[in-house]
Amino acid sequence: MSLFWRIFLLNAAVVVVAMALLLGPYVTVSKHVRLGEAEVVVSGAAVMLVINALLVRFFGLAPLKRLSQAMTTADLIRREARPDVVGAGEVADLTRTFNSMLDRLESERAASSARILSAQEAERQRVARELHDEVGQTLTAVLLQLKHAADRAPAALGEELRLAQETTRGSLDEIRRIARRLRPGLLEELGLASALRALAAEFTVPGLAVRHRIDRGLPPLDPESELVLYRIAQEALTNMARHSAATQAEIRLRSSAAGVVELLIRDNGKGTGGAPEGNGMRGMRERALLTGAELSFGAGPYGGTEVRLAIAITAGSTA
Known part of the structure; x- marks a missing residue:
């Protein structure tokens, strides 16, 4: 009626x-x-x-x-019931x-986000390549020149040149670290498990311990799903290191009998406190939409924050 x-x-x-x-x-x-x-x-x-x-x-x-x-x-980056x-x-x-x-609108937004994120990844790879090949090589040459000058300089001047060497070496290490974050070479060369282990080691610093638990025999994932998993883990750990004041965190990657690969990022920090989602969380949601994954944020078992991403394995997935 x-x-x-x-x-x-x-x-x-x-x-x-x-x-x-x-x-x-x-x-x-x-x-x-x-x-x-x-x-x-x-x-x-x-x-x-x-x-x-x-x-x-x-x-x-x-x-x-x-x-x-x-x-x-209605929110286009959340899969809600109609x-x-x-x-x-x-x-x-x-x-x-x-x-x-x-x-x-969800379909169009997903396609648009896929193009944007693909362009971002291409730009990240370009910047990482330039940092590694051009800036890195230039700083390496500067290091050699400083060493050559320090070996032939008087004692007082030689000490200052060695300090300049150490500063330059630290800058070179930082540039290489930035390049690795922009372009996860381990993900392409050794796979997702090795890349997540390296990511946990990268965020382990004095005052913060990041553990990893990665199941053996995980089902194969397509490259796009692996990149989504890696980037979401990277963004979650970055948010945790910046805002949570955590002392312990964990990366957990496991699979279920239902054909789902699940990523968990947990910490013992202060949690979100009911704060609205920022650009980092919304960016993770947009990445999850690209592969049809389910992403959720909540309280962790240690009193901090838990990020959970579940990706269903399709029959056409390849390693």
């Missing part, structure tokens, strides 16, 4: 009931209205208005309210149209 006829019939039902009461033997009105009769009429009108408001609110416009709430809370299509008519058609629009 359409919204128009639903509201019309509800109102008509209230009016018919009121007329039946007035025409029946239970309610009578004299030619000269008395106070008691006026009170009856006013009370009846008030009751009709209340009943009409309740019927329209909870029966006539309830589907529109549910649809309005769904429109208000509002149910109830009955037929304009509201049902509107709900179906809204669900179809969400499906189309």
Whole structure:
């Protein structure tokens, strides 16, 4: 039934009931209205208005309210349940149209995000290659020149040149570290497990211990899924190191009999505290959408934060 006829019939039902009461033997009105009769009429009108408001609110416009709430809370980077299509008519058609629009927008956003992230990865590889090949080689040459000069300089000047050597060597190590983070060479060469172990070692510093537990015999993943897993682990550890004040963290990679590979990043920090999601979390959600993975954030078993990513293995996945 359409919204128009639903509201019309509800109102008509209230009016018919009121007329039946007035025409029946239970309610009578004299030619000269008395106070008691006026009170009856006013009370009846008030009751009709209340009943009409309740019927329209909870029966006539309830589907529109549910649809309005769904429109208000819709988020294209979260896989949420669609509002149910109830009955037929304009509201049902509107709900179906809204669900179809969400499906189309999610598909378009996923395709757009895939192109953007692909371009980002290509740019990261270019920058990492330039840092490693050009800046790295230049600093290596500077190191050799400093060593050559230090070996032939007087003692006092030689000490200063050696300090410059150490500073240059530290800068070279930092550039190589940045290049590794921009372009995970271990992921391409040795696979996801080795890359995650190296990532745990990279974030292990004084005051923060990062452990890794990676199951053996994990099912093969396609390169895109492996990159998504690695980048989400990297972003989660970066957020943890910056904001959580944690002293312990864990990377867990495991598979289930249901054909799902699950990544867990846990820490014992202060947690999110109900803070809204920042760009880092939304970026992780966008990456998860690329592979149809399920990503969730919550409280960890150690009182900190837990990031959970589950990727279903498809029959066409390759190592």
